Amino acid sequence: MIRDPKDLQRYTPQERANHWVVGISFILLALSGLAFFHPAFYPLSQLFGGGTWARILHPYIGVFMAFFFVLMFLRFRKLNVMTKTDKEWLSRIGEMVDGDDHNMPEQGKYNGGQKAMFWASVVCMLLLLVSGALIWRAQFSPPIGLVRFAAVVHAVAAVAMIALIVIHAYAAIWVKGTIRAMWYGTVTRAWARQHHRAWYREMTGK
Amino acid sequence: MALQSLDIKQRSATTTPAPSVRKTVEVAKLIDVSTCIGCKACQAACMEWNDIRDEVGRNYGVYDNPMDLTDKSWTVMRYAEVEEKGRLEWLIRKDGCMHCLEPGCLKACPAPGAIVQYANGIVDFHEEHCIGCGYCITGCPFNIPRISKEDGKAYKCSLCSDRVAVGQAPACAKACPTGAIQFGTKEDMQDYAAKRIGDLKERGFDKAGLYDPAGVGGTHVMYVLHHADRPQLYSGLPADPGISPLVSLWKGFAKPLASLALGAVALGSLFHYVMKGPNEVSKETEKEVEKEGSQ
């Protein structure tokens, strides 16, 4: 749907679909994984048809998500290269969190925070995939020391990644006019000018 | 294996206290390696009582058969040939669950009630609650639990909890022709072991002793060993078993803290929104964009 022909295209339909596939898989993984994480969350396994089903499904959803995450990584990696301005932006992230972003350094398509989030997700995802395979008893039986180490890595990386993604989703809710980029693929010019000035100029020539 | 009339002391993935008003005396099985002749009557009795028949496998030219514990072989005899002071010694150890006082399997298990420890010390798997994740294998310092390929559940020796509940000794103890397997209260077994050890020492095994490792709080299956200073001689019995520090880290206090931290991140986000308000595009920017558009 085209809301306003002047809106700026931020994501193609393929990019949006890819992001949603990863997002939905991630939610399923977090819910089923937390069920094993601590008894307080065990009731979450009911969402998957009980503990045994959660145990069976979780790793397969993981492998599925990992595949689509790789595609997403290939799509976005070039846009997420850190620059000097990004580092400056990150050093002043306090002002942004405080709600006053008017004096923040000019940002391209992604700001320093988004790029940091991207690379942190890549690292967590890699750790989760490798450690997840190592603790997948139904498929593999690696040496016990490795399994114990992987169990710790998987739990730590999962907590880190869930926290990251909560922040990621919250940032999109907080900055009004952002979520539509994942529905329509477009953002308003004013949104772009305020939050990603350099990208705005690149797109509009202004 | 099945539910029965024994008091429960500890239950996997359960954060509230287990019923603990009734007290029972702790039981133990004592395996006297020095009087075991390796006849495997205990292995056969275990199959018989528990109604499990492992697949008939291959013979690898050694006495060990089957070669390892499986979901259907809850106890196996392990045969080690060791040279001591120029003499060949045949050290035969009945391997199986040690029924630890501090069981790593139970600590690791994420499914509520899949592993229980009875007040009498027996550690039992309740397969109807087991989800088949294999965490118990990761937690066990003795490499005991096995996941069945048929039903995806974890199995191991139950110390015949069903027999013990009605005042019977485990099937293996009943079947042993030499009395190498004794069963009774833990205290009685320790006393009995002391006699056996005294006897062994008189016969020249001056390092004879009881294997009741403190690293797991003691066990409810104990061995009398002729070489208690070197348990590894007995087909790799660990000298100083304990729950791995990695398992303690994985299952320790960090988890409730991490759960709280996740809650704090979610609530923190909500309150950030409530206190700072949404980050809207400013009217000023909107006007500027309109101006630029009309140029």
Ligand code: HEM
């Ligand atoms: C990338 C591929 C992944 C694979 C192959 C994988 C695999 C596994 C496996 C095999 C388990 C043990 C339970 C079971 O057997 O089902 C597990 C547990 C877990 N997974 Fe994953 N997983 C993956 C991704 C994720 C992701 C993205 C998250 C977080 C959102 C996650 C969170 C968890 C948690 C919290 C646990 C419980 C850990 C514990 O008991 O301490 N996993 N995973």
Ligand code: SF4
């Ligand atoms: S030997 Fe292993 S399976 Fe048996 S009680 Fe100890 S930790 Fe659990």
Ligand code: SF4
């Ligand atoms: S396999 Fe079963 S008994 Fe073992 S840890 Fe998982 S749920 Fe518990």
